[in-house]
Amino acid sequence: MDLQLSGRVAVITGASKGIGLAVTxxxxxxxxxxxxxxxxxxxxxxxxxxxxxxxxxxxxxxEAPAQIVEKGRDGVRWAGHPGEQRRRPTARRDSAALRVPGRH
Incomplete structure (x- = not known):
């Protein structure tokens, strides 16, 4: 199946088992x-x-949603292995900071 999503970033919650793992x-x-x-x-x-x-x-x-978004945006040090990055956000993000660029 080609969902034409290659190169995109997705955040999956509950990703360690069940439906979340299947979606991941x-x-x-x-x-x-x-x-x-x-x-x-x-x-x-x-x-x-x-x-x-x-x-x-x-x-x-x-604070969890901001932490997830920050880690996803960092993307530079993607390791391809779960759990290798454990860094706390440096600042609290407001809802405007969580918006996807180009979408309102």
């Missing part, structure tokens, strides 16, 4: 760079190959 796997197969957010990693998530960045996070934390 499918998007990686399509050439998407995936920011996989979940509280913990799993062997299944770690076994995936492609442009994958695991962001350990708990979405009950109000």
């Amino acid at each position: 796997r499918t998007l990686l197969d399509e050439g998407v760079r995936v920011v996989a957010a979940s509280r913990t990693s799993t062997p299944e998530l770690e076994a995936l190959s492609g442009d994958l960045l695991h962001v350990p996070t708990d979405l009950m934390d109000p």
Whole structure:
């Protein structure tokens, strides 16, 4: 299947198992760079190959969405292995900072 998403970035929450893992796997197969957010990693998530960045996070934390977006934007040090980057955001982001460029 060609979803014409190659080179795009997707954020998947609950990416370590179940439907989130299945979506992560499918998007990686399509050439998407995936920011996989979940509280913990799993062997299944770690076994995936492609442009994958695991962001350990708990979405009950109000700072979590900004952290996920920041890591996805950093993209420079993508390791292709979950859990290798663990850096906290340097500043709180407001909702304007979370908008996708070119979309309103």
